[in-house]
Every structure is written in structure tokens, then in C-alpha cells.
Amino acid sequence: MTIRITGMNSGLDTEAIITELASARSVKVQKIEKEQTKLSWKIDAWKELNTKIYSLYSDVVSDMRFDYAYAKKTTKVSDESAVTILTSGDAMNGVQSLKINKVAKTGFLTGGKIDASSGEKLLANMEGMDWLKDNTQSVAFKVNVGGEEKMITFNGYNTLNDMVTKFKEAGLEAKFDESSKRFFITSKETGEAADFKFEPLTLQKVPEKQVPVVGDTEEILAQKEAENAKRDKIIAANNEIIAANANTGLLHVPDEEVIEFSDSPEERARKNAANAERDKIIVANNIKIGEASNIADINSKYKENAGKALKALGLMTEGMADGFGVTFTQAEKDAGKVASKIDGQDAVIELNGVKFTSATNNFEINGLTLTVHKETKDDDEITLTTEQDTSGIYDVIKNFIKKYSELINEMDKLYNAESASKYEPLTKEEKEALSDTEVEEWEKKIKESLLRRDTTLSSVSSALKNVMLQTHISGRAGFNDGQDIYLSAFGIETLGYFKAKDNEKSAYHINGDPDDSDVKNYEDKLKKAIATDPDTVIEFFKELANNMYDTLEDKMAKSEYSSSYTVYNDKQMATELKEYDSKISTEQKKLNDYIDRWYEKFSQMEVALSKLNSKESSISSLFG
Numbered sequence: 001m002t003i004r005i006t007g008m009n010s011g012l013d014t015e016a017i018i019t020e021l022a023s024a025r026s027v028k029v030q031k032i033e034k035e036q037t038k039l040s041w042k043i044d045a046w047k048e049l050n051t052k053i054y055s056l057y058s059d060v061v062s063d064m065r066f067d068y069a070y071a072k073k074t075t076k077v078s079d080e081s082a083v084t085i086l087t088s089g090d091a092m093n094g095v096q097s098l099k100i101n102k103v104a105k106t107g108f109l110t111g112g113k114i115d116a117s118s119g120e121k122l123l124a125n126m127e128g129m130d131w132l133k134d135n136t137q138s139v140a141f142k143v144n145v146g147g148e149e150k151m152i153t154f155n156g157y158n159t160l161n162d163m164v165t166k167f168k169e170a171g172l173e174a175k176f177d178e179s180s181k182r183f184f185i186t187s188k189e190t191g192e193a194a195d196f197k198f199e200p201l202t203l204q205k206v207p208e209k210q211v212p213v214v215g216d217t218e219e220i221l222a223q224k225e226a227e228n229a230k231r232d233k234i235i236a237a238n239n240e241i242i243a244a245n246a247n248t249g250l251l252h253v254p255d256e257e258v259i260e261f262s263d264s265p266e267e268r269a270r271k272n273a274a275n276a277e278r279d280k281i282i283v284a285n286n287i288k289i290g291e292a293s294n295i296a297d298i299n300s301k302y303k304e305n306a307g308k309a310l311k312a313l314g315l316m317t318e319g320m321a322d323g324f325g326v327t328f329t330q331a332e333k334d335a336g337k338v339a340s341k342i343d344g345q346d347a348v349i350e351l352n353g354v355k356f357t358s359a360t361n362n363f364e365i366n367g368l369t370l371t372v373h374k375e376t377k378d379d380d381e382i383t384l385t386t387e388q389d390t391s392g393i394y395d396v397i398k399n400f401i402k403k404y405s406e407l408i409n410e411m412d413k414l415y416n417a418e419s420a421s422k423y424e425p426l427t428k429e430e431k432e433a434l435s436d437t438e439v440e441e442w443e444k445k446i447k448e449s450l451l452r453r454d455t456t457l458s459s460v461s462s463a464l465k466n467v468m469l470q471t472h473i474s475g476r477a478g479f480n481d482g483q484d485i486y487l488s489a490f491g492i493e494t495l496g497y498f499k500a501k502d503n504e505k506s507a508y509h510i511n512g513d514p515d516d517s518d519v520k521n522y523e524d525k526l527k528k529a530i531a532t533d534p535d536t537v538i539e540f541f542k543e544l545a546n547n548m549y550d551t552l553e554d555k556m557a558k559s560e561y562s563s564s565y566t567v568y569n570d571k572q573m574a575t576e577l578k579e580y581d582s583k584i585s586t587e588q589k590k591l592n593d594y595i596d597r598w599y600e601k602f603s604q605m606e607v608a609l610s611k612l613n614s615k616e617s618s619i620s621s622l623f624g
Contacts, residue, residue: 019568029587036580037425039573046568049414049451051459054565057552059124060403064396064545070191070538072392075368078383084205084371084580091386098382099350100372104190104361107197107344111183114338116160119176123163124156126580128312132156140241141306142199145171149233151201154309163313176494182314189343191359195344197312199326200303201241203250207231207288208279210411238285241302254278304554317341347372389528397511397526399490399543404468405507411461413503420449460567463551465506479529479536487544490537491525554592 063069071089082100115127120352124132131137133156140153150170154163160176162181166172167185174185187194203242210231211224226609235253242250254274307324310316318327328338347358349372356363363370364484368386376382423446430437451457471484479485487493495518500507509516512524553569561569 004217007298007483020538029584032580032583032587033427033431034230034425036584038446038450038575039580041425041447043577045414045447045450046570047503049410049457050491050567052410052554053567054556056403056407057549057556057565058418059400061398061545061549063550064400065541065542065549067538069396070393070534070541072389072396073367073386074392076385076387080374082374082376082382084373085384086163086369086371087386087389088367088369088572089267093387094385094563096352096384096386097379098370100375100376101348102345103372103375104359105345106190106591107187107195108342109183109185109196109315109317110340111185112310112316112339113181113438115339116176117178118161119161119164122156123154123158123160123309123313126312127474128308128464131154131308136304139305139309140201140302141310142201142237143167143170143196144199144496145173146194146198149237151237154238160222183339185315186594189359190344190361192344192346193359198276198315198320200299200306202299202302203241203289204234205289206234206238206253206282208286210562219411239368242299246466249288251281253285295520311337314318315339356544377586390536391529393534393537394444396514397537398494399488400545401508403508404464405504405509408461408464408506411457411464411602412506414448414451414452415457415461416503417452417470418445419452420445456568461506463555464548467548467551468545470544470547472547473536473540479533485536485540489525489541490529491523495519501573608622 057153068089073087073089073091073093075085075087075091080216083098114388132139135157137154137157140150140151143152148171152166152170154166159209163183164174166456171188172185172359173188176183185196187196207227211227213221213224213228220537238250239252242252254277254309262429298622303325307316307321307326310324311326311328314337316324316328318328320339332338347361347363349356349361349363349370354364361372363372368384369557372570381426423442425446426434426439426442434442439571458534466485471486473485479489493511494508495504497505499518509519510524510526511519511522512518512527526537555567556562558566559569561572565568
């Protein structure tokens, strides 16, 4: 910034003088800046209105062109507490009978009460688990979840919370409840296939050769792959038992190395040798497993230990007891130490005498989505009555009329706004002289008038109004006395010039609409038409929507001056907005040059006065 020191000799307020001299020229800069501000506000106003126009086009009118928008059906249920129905548009009208034989359930185990008061308690410190204090002892059992077997292994150093984690890792939901001192375990999904059960571990013989999967039909190949998968599962289960107990006398079976045809001959030979060695281990293990004196004892031990542990943890039901060799005394039963298990089950219904089964409580049948809640009694039947949902069609039309009227009211309000020609955007200095409220009110007047008498706005508004005034289908016998059909045939009309409020004269109202105080007491022709001749109603509004969609699409078409889906010349306005920057820069430079010239003149005057003052001082000193 240039630092100017003036008025030293003349005593004049040069700054104030030059500011005053430049004020007339600075007005031109301010005028361009205000024009730019108004254009920026106008662009914002158009963006907001364009969003609403596009919303009518894409969210409302677009769907109304097709049958599915009106394909509204409803199903009445004689016992709504037993079943909930969702009805799609392609459901068949009619009356059906329903029986609910079973509702789907998750497998749910409520544990027996145990002596633990904390989830952090070590298992070895619990009643009936003291034998786990021997750190060589461990417990293992299988959890079968939805047909998939997983082994759970633990020892005395594990806690109750560790057990919760192990059950979760096995694919179950689990919790130890401190207040009731019980485990709660459930499957994650409903249905018989998702149920779970606990089983003792047993060492099994392994088929000694993997079945070659080559050159057969798809069915045979699938069967062979299933056999190989079963073999691999037995190997994996045996390996887990072998790893958990060093006294089995069995060897761990290595994972098979698959031969890839892209391998080199040497690599394939190495893999074949490894696979041959693996088969030898399997054969040797099978021989030992067949020796009952050793393996039977191991299996029995695992079964016994798992039974004792599950009982001590309150996870043993009476139904499981025989499988683990466990018994309950009457005292234990009376003390609530026996677990209770609800098996997972499928939902079973009979619709019109035909049985349907689902793993969940949801059924999708012929356009109906049924969610069952409770079983019906033996001879009870629920009646389902599916019919056209006249209120659904009515709501589609009502929503359209509402959205259209709101938009057209706003467009009329913007077009008919009061003139604000006496108002211009405020400069920074002018804003500082007013309160925030005064500034807001001032700018509001300008913004509300930005689209006043706008030709583009008038064009779009008139096009929409014209669509609403047209007939969209020809007359037919039995409706409207065979005359061409307009909106008025359905009791959809404007209020009239004298009854409607300002800027609401083009809004439509549905006679008999209970939510519209202006017309709620009139005859409801629309509902009557939907009830008696829904096809005519749907055809009319489909054609109306098609015409309005095409009209808006034409107005929002991309051009040299506007982008796609834009009714105003957004490209042109953006260009004009940038051009103002250039104009402002040019005028500001002219203003700065003008000011600099005046400073130069005053500076020269100051220099001359300085020289004059110096001469006067010299002469005065001679006569001094």
C-alpha cells in the first residue's frame, strides 16, 4: 500500500478533498457491484425454484405415467393379532382362508442355575468342576449349528465369559446373566435348519482314499465332491481331538496338497509323494481307531468329561443327558439346575388348504407378504379379503394436486411480486449504518422481487397451467355423459377468482377433501369415480402425467444457454456473473488512476509551496 503524507505545507485535508472528488466516479464501481450481487441472488432464486420443478417432474409426475403407481390393493384380515399382510399391486382380488399351524422359532437354551456370581470366575473354582484344577485336563464337545459342526475346547483356567466368547465364535448368540446366574444361548436365525445342539466328540475312521473327481456327469461329480468334503470333515474333527489329547496314540493328518496341472513334473512328483505319505497316516490311524481297548476309552473319556462340564455349567438338558451319560437327581431338578431347550422350528401355514413352510415368520405368496404372529386353534380359520385400495389411488392423485398447487402458487407469487425498483443491494458502509434486522428486511424486499415479471418463469408457469386445463381422454358411455373429460369431472377445480387468495388462483382443490377447509363440504366426485370406474380415473391421470412430463422435459432440455434439467438459462447467467468481475476490475483501475492523478497534483502543489516558504524564510532572515 502506498503511504501518502499530504497537506504539510498547505494545511489542506487532501485525503478528504480527493475522496470527495472521486466519490462520483466510485458510484459507477458500486453500481456494477450491486448489479453483480443482484444477479447472484437471482441465480440462487432460480436454483431453488428449479429444484422444486424438477422434484415435481421426477418424484411425482414420472411415476404417475405408469400403471404401477395406481396399482394399490389392500387386504383385510379377520384376526389382525395373528397375521400382518402387505399387499402388492399384482395380488389377486378375492377372499382366502388361512390357518397358522406353527410360528417360526429360534433354538433357545435357558441354562440351569449355577453357583457362579461373576462372569470372570474360573471354571475350575465352580461346583462340580474342581477336577479341572489338574492342568492336564481339558474338555471338548461339538456344537452343531445349522448342520455345521464346530468343536469347543476349554480348561479350568477359562472363565464363564470365555465360554460366552467360544459359543459366539461357534455361530451362536450367548450371554451369562449375573442376576439369574444362568447362561442364555440362542441361534441367530429362526427355523429348524438354524437350530443348534451339543454333541460328544468321537474319533472316527476315515475313508482311506479321496475319490477322483474327473470325467463324470454333473450329478456324479457333485456326489463325489460331497463324499470328499465329508472325508475332510472327519479328518479335521479327528485332528482337533488329537491336538487336544496327547494320549490318543494317533498322528496328525497333514492337509492334502492339491496337484495343479500347471506344476512342473518335479513339483507334481513331490506333491504325489506327500499325498501318499498322508494316506499312510490315515491307514495307520484307522487301524488304531479300530482297537477298542484304546480309542473307546478316549471317546468315553471325552463324553464323560463333556457331560460333567456341561452339567456343572447348567447347559445340560434332560434330553441331552443320555447322550453324554449324565443323570440328574430330583434335588438338582428341584433346585433348577437343569437347562431348558426350545428347538428351532419352521413356520407352517395353510393358505386355501395348501401347506407352506418358511424358516422365518414371513411368507411371500401370490402378491401377498404375510408375517405370522401366533398359531390358530385347530378349527379356526383367518379370512383374508384382498380388494382394490381406492384410498391408495386417491392418495396418489391428492399428492400430485398438492405438489402441483404448492409449486404453481410459489411461481405466481414470484411472478406477481411487488416492485423493489427503489431498493438496491447495500454497500458495506450502508450496512454498518443499519441494524441487522433492517439489513435483512431490506435485502428480503429485493430477493422477493428478483423474478417479478420474468418471461422464463411466465413461460414455464403457463405451460403447466395449460396441461391442467386440457382434456386428456375422450368421453365414454357411463362416465361424464360421454363428454370429453376434464379435471372438473372428478371434482378437481380452482376456487375461482374472487374466492381464492392472492397468488393462489391457479391452485386446484379436490372437492370433499377433509383436509381442505375450502371444499371439504362439497360432493366428493373423485372418490366416487375411483369406486365406480377406477380404470377411467387411472387412464385420465396417466395421460395428464404424460403430457406434463413431456412439457417439463421440453422446458428443461439442454441448450446453448442452459444445462440439462434446468428451466432457466443457468449457463448464460454464470457467464454474465463472471463478466461483472472484469467490469469491476476495469472501473476500479480507472478510479485508482483518477485518484493517483489528484494525489500527484496535490503533491506538486505541496512541493511548490515548500519552495516558496523556503524563499520567504531566506528573505526574512536577510532583514532579520
